[in-house]
Amino acid sequence: MALAKPQGGFVIFISFIVALILMIMPLPEWAEAARPQWLIMVVIYWCIALPDRIGVIIAWMTGLVLDVATGSLLGQNAMAFGIVAFLAIKLHLRIRLFPLWQQALSILILIALYQIITLWVKGFTGQSAQSWSYWLASLTSMLLWPFVFTLLRGVRRFYRVR
Amino acid sequence: MVVDHRQHHVETLRSAISVLIYPIQYLVNLPVAVGQWMGESVSTRENLLEENERLRMQHLLFKAQLQKLAALQVENIRLRELLQSSRKVGENVLIAELLAVDLDPFSRQIVINKGSTDNVYLGQPVLDAEGIMGQIIHLGPFSSTAMLITDPNHAIPVHVNRNGLRAIAMGTGTPDVLEIPYMTNSADIVEGDLLTSSGLDGRFPRDYPVARVTQVAKNPTQPYATVVAEPVALLERSREVLLVWPSDKLAQPSTTTPMSDAATDSKPAAETTSTQISDTAAAKPGSETASTPPIPPADTLAPPQPESAAEANPAPEPNEGQ
Numbered sequence: 343m344a345l346a347k348p349q350g351g352f353v354i355f356i357s358f359i360v361a362l363i364l365m366i367m368p369l370p371e372w373a374e375a376a377r378p379q380w381l382i383m384v385v386i387y388w389c390i391a392l393p394d395r396i397g398v399i400i401a402w403m404t405g406l407v408l409d410v411a412t413g414s415l416l417g418q419n420a421m422a423f424g425i426v427a428f429l430a431i432k433l434h435l436r437i438r439l440f441p442l443w444q445q446a447l448s449i450l451i452l453i454a455l456y457q458i459i460t461l462w463v464k465g466f467t468g469q470s471a472q473s474w475s476y477w478l479a480s481l482t483s484m485l486l487w488p489f490v491f492t493l494l495r496g497v498r499r500f501y502r503v504r
Numbered sequence: 505m506v507v508d509h510r511q512h513h514v515e516t517l518r519s520a521i522s523v524l525i526y527p528i529q530y531l532v533n534l535p536v537a538v539g540q541w542m543g544e545s546v547s548t549r550e551n552l553l554e555e556n557e558r559l560r561m562q563h564l565l566f567k568a569q570l571q572k573l574a575a576l577q578v579e580n581i582r583l584r585e586l587l588q589s590s591r592k593v594g595e596n597v598l599i600a601e602l603l604a605v606d607l608d609p610f611s612r613q614i615v616i617n618k619g620s621t622d623n624v625y626l627g628q629p630v631l632d633a634e635g636i637m638g639q640i641i642h643l644g645p646f647s648s649t650a651m652l653i654t655d656p657n658h659a660i661p662v663h664v665n666r667n668g669l670r671a672i673a674m675g676t677g678t679p680d681v682l683e684i685p686y687m688t689n690s691a692d693i694v695e696g697d698l699l700t701s702s703g704l705d706g707r708f709p710r711d712y713p714v715a716r717v718t719q720v721a722k723n724p725t726q727p728y729a730t731v732v733a734e735p736v737a738l739l740e741r742s743r744e745v746l747l748v749w750p751s752d753k754l755a756q757p758s759t760t761t762p763m764s765d766a767a768t769d770s771k772p773a774a775e776t777t778s779t780q781i782s783d784t785a786a787a788k789p790g791s792e793t794a795s796t797p798p799i800p801p802a803d804t805l806a807p808p809q810p811e812s813a814a815e816a817n818p819a820p821e822p823n824e825g826q
Contacts, residue, residue, distance in 0.1 A: 359528065366605040367532050371740075374609040410521040411528070413607045413615070413642060413649045416514055464610075468657065476610065 348395055350503030357384050357494065358404055366411050375475040378482040381408055382456055385423060386449060387494045389430035390437050392504065401427030415467055422459035426452050442488045450484035522644030529605050529615060529647060536604040596749040598622060602742070603647065612655040612675065616745060619646045624747060627707055631746040635713035635736035636660065636701055652739050653714065654679060662699040662714050667692055670702055673715055673733060679740050682715050684731035689722045691729065699733055709750045
């Protein structure tokens with residue numbers, strides 16, 4: 343089992359940082375609602391690719407950092423990230439085998455779930471979004487998933503992250 | 505999550521994580537800052553001269569007005585002394601810069617590059633050159649988050665500058681739209697009225713411009729008129745903001761329960777209400793009060809007293825029932 347020794351944790355960390363930067367990068371007003379959910383996509387990717395390394399705990403911590411970065415209620419994204427990561431790990435064998443477009447559909451469902459959880463928490467705290475544009479983020483994330491997946495797979499193979 | 509929402513014990517955790525995030529925010533802000541710097545350094549001599557000329561004229565104008573202000577201020581203090589009231593005039597300010605980072609697009613918040621190391625405190629008023637922008641809700645050592653007055657969770661007590669009619673301006677979540685609820689149909693408020701902060705919350709300094717009324721729809725079949733106002737501060741455009749230390753905070757600017765020392769002197773009737781608010785605010789620790797500025801008690805509101813007090817309270821804190 344010498345091959346199974348984990349390596350490339352640094353690459354995973356960098357991918358999270360880059361995704362976080364993309365999450366808080368200024369966008370024009372009209373594009374703001376449609377901002378792809380980069381961070382959750384990266385988390386889902388690593389959950390699918392390395393379910394024994396990246397799990398619910400790391401997803402939860404990532405969500406916590408996102409909470410602070412976006413000024414939302416502390417724990418709101420963390421909880422949603424945890425639940426989505428749990429599902430992604432549950433389904434990782436299945437999602438891995440899907441063709442890319444079918445993967446994108448499952449990602450749509452996962453990210454929509456993430457958005458539903460956040461919307462639910464926001465509703466509790468009295469700051470629910472009023473427009474349908476809230477859901478655009480799921481769609482843009484779905485459309486970008488093939489690129490994210492291919493890119494991260496390339497990175498993972500190049501740096502032999504396992 | 506519930507703990508964060510209700511008690512704010514985890515504010516320290518948030519502030520710790522914000523230190524980790526600050527480099528990332530700085531990095532994201534960098535291209536914008538560099539772009540601005542480049543724009544400044546390569547602008548032509550003509551442009552600079554023109555701008556210089558314009559600024560010089562403006563400076564002269566302001567200075568002339570300031571001369572008058574100084575005289576008025578002294579006169580005001582003297583008159584107040586005659587009235588035995590101890591309100592102090594004048595505040596300390598600090599200029600902070602916005603970090604060009606995006607937050608949750610559905611709440612109205614901004615990140616600024618000053619934090620607790622600069623003696624910023626929770627609930628501190630944030631202004632720009634035109635008027636009140638919002639208040640600090642999360643505090644980190646080097647950066648802090650401010651809630652704008654247009655955030656749906658924000659409300660600010662105001663009065664009509666023309667006649668002193670008291671009201672509350674509530675955020676709607678839509679940029680540049682504030683709502684003035686509980687205005688009776690007979691209330692004397694018209695389009696174009698300037699709303700200034702009334703200072704009754706004990707948090708925002710008094711008499712700073714907040715918004716201008718854009719629409720008054722009086723419907724006889726409804727108990728209240730629909731009044732909509734537009735903030736005078738350039739909420740979506742300002743790059744520099746002013747942090748204000750009200751004069752009674754100067755003694756201990758970094759206090760975390762900022763209103764406990766406000767309004768302790770003997771002051772006219774209006775001031776006693778702000779003392780009451782201070783007490784309730786001091787009872788709830790941390791930024792519970794920061795995200796939801798206290799609504800003034802019933803007697804500070806316009807005519808419809810009983811209903812408005814009953815209904816105004818749940819509005820900014822809709823979560824209390826959960």
